[in-house]
Amino acid sequence: MRYLTFALGKGRLASKTLEMFEKIGITCEEMKDKGSRKLIFVNEELKLKFFLSKGPDVPTYVEYGAADIGIVGKDTILEEGRRMYEVLDLGFGKCTMCVCGPESARELLKHHELIRVATKYPNIAKDYFYNKKHQTVEIIKLNGSIELAPIVGLSEVIVDIVETGSTLKENGLKVLEEVCPLSARMVVNQVSMKMENERISRIIQDLKKIL
Ligand SMILES: Nc1ncnc2c1ncn2[C@@H]1O[C@H](COP(=O)(O)OP(=O)(O)OP(=O)(O)O)[C@@H](O)[C@H]1O
Ligand SMILES: O=P(O)(O)OC[C@H]1O[C@H](OP(=O)(O)OP(=O)(O)O)[C@H](O)[C@@H]1O
Structure with a gap:
């Protein structure tokens, strides 16, 4: 065998x-x-x-x-x-793939503005924005500590995993849209x-x- x-x-x-x-x-x-x-x-x-x-x-x-x-x-x-x-x-x-950012980014998403999206998951982000939402965005690949990106002005939002939500909370960010359960x-x-x-x-x- x-x-x-x-x-x-x-x-x-x-x-x-x-x-x-x-x-x-x-x-x-x-x-x-x-x-x-x-x-x-x-x-x-x-x-x-x-x-x-x-x-x-x-x-x-x-x-x-x-x-x-x-x-x-x-x-x-x-x-x-x-x-x-x-x-x-x-x-x-169990966790959820989400679009997250400061509350102020909600309007940008709503109006399909050309925003920057930082993520460890460029293919998932591309599929979500291009195929599901038909929204053109600029995707920036990062390798970790993704929550930093909107805080330091690298991007307007992030696509990242949310489990308990504490990383978001401690960094003043919110879930703006849910992409999929994981x-x-x-x-x-x-x-x-x-x-x-x-x-x-x-x-x-x-x-x-x-x-
Ligand atoms: N809070 C969480 N953050 C990240 N992943 C989580 C979380 N909760 C559950 N998971 C699941 O656990 C898997 C493994 O996560 P882990 O953080 O060990 O990363 P990895 O995929 O081994 O990559 P890396 O070594 O680059 O961090 C993820 O792919 C995800 O499906
Ligand atoms: O909702 P929470 O329970 O706070 O978990 C989510 C956080 O955990 C993961 O990061 P990880 O610890 O893998 O660090 P990294 O992104 O720096 O690799 C994920 O990328 C979020 O930052």
Whole structure:
């Protein structure tokens, strides 16, 4: 039997992902060592391999078949646009993609003014403004601390993830429009879904029972 390989993001979703797999008997003791710098873990008995990558790289590993299965946020799926099957909404990592800014930007959005939009998610922002709202905007890609942009005058608004809303609140910004709800998803390589259908379907069925 060949190894079934899982790509997991190193960030926020990691601990909930491991908890979820543990509930259906998929475990890897070694992975629980938080201090470890190891990136690949093997469960010889179950013939499983897990590796830890940056969240946005999970779809890349899955599309190319370096991983059979990935666990990743819906935001990353939308942003990366990779060819793979999205098979399950895992129900954790819930948050919302939003257009945010100071209250004063509400009018600019309403009147479809040519505004600047700072974001870590340029494809999601483009799709929202161009395809859904038919509004021309200038998109500026940032890599983090997105809330800074409207405060320092880089952009009028941002497109970013809102979970509790505290980052917005502490920086005097508001949700102006909601783009889409997000949560963690299980994704599967298209060839693996055929070649390893029995094992993968079993995992999906087991997960469905506990979700
Ligand atoms: N408050 C939040 N901020 C960001 N992401 C969140 C939040 N709550 C849940 N998520 C989900 O967790 C996923 C992983 O978030 P994380 O912050 O670990 O980033 P990442 O995708 O690994 O990227 P990076 O390493 O560039 O920060 C996100 O893609 C998103 O779906
Ligand atoms: O609504 P909240 O609960 O406050 O969470 C949302 C914040 O968390 C994320 O940032 P992250 O911590 O990943 O930092 P970064 O943007 O600097 O990478 C996101 O980009 C928001 O800034």
